[in-house]
Amino acid sequence: MAVSKIVQPKLVKFNLVANSRDAVIDQLADVYLENGVISDKQKYIEAVNEREVEGTTGIGGGIAIPHGKAETVTKSAVAIAKLAHPVEWNALDDKPVSYVFLLAIPDDGDNEHLKLLSELASTLMDDDVREKLESASSKEDLEKIFMERGN
Structure with missing residues (x-):
């Protein structure tokens, strides 16, 4: 299943306000x-x-890909969030996540x-994708990055 096939506008959040990893996960779980x-x-x-x-x-590179596999999940999905302010995530490069x-x-x-993990990780390793993430100024910009890629 391609990432582009499960990116849904209602699961994309732009400038999500959270002050910790747990707060980000909590808010996206609410979504x-x-x-x-x-x-x-x-x-x-x-x-x-x-x-x-x-x-x-x-x-x-300011990116985290947390994931949960559980019986409570009814269908595969990816929630995408650009954070209003970077948060500490204990990332491999010791830099906060955006x-x-x-x-x-x-x-x-x-x-x-x-x-899904493999496709998402390889997509996010693409310099062009990272540039587009950095320049995204709206929820629609974020959606477009992933919709363009998997057809």
Whole structure:
């Protein structure tokens, strides 16, 4: 499944105000709950936090790709947030994060999970994509970056 196929405008947040990693995840989990992507916010957050304990999802360059695979996830999705202010994420490059791509994967979505992570990571390694992220000035700009890529 291509990232472009699961990017939904209602799951994209621009200038999200949060002062910590936990606050970002909490707010994006609310978005998932409101849009029927998850059925239990607390269980989903627990799955995301369990993954964070295994190793940081802050990949560097101001980007984090936290993810949770849980029975509470009703369908695969990616919530995208450009933060109003960078937050500490214990990233690989020790720099704060400004862009968060929170993945929700159903419990039975092992292959899908790996494919989405791989595609998203390779997309975000593209210098052109990073430049577009930096110059994005609206929610629509963020959506367009990913819609253009997977057709």
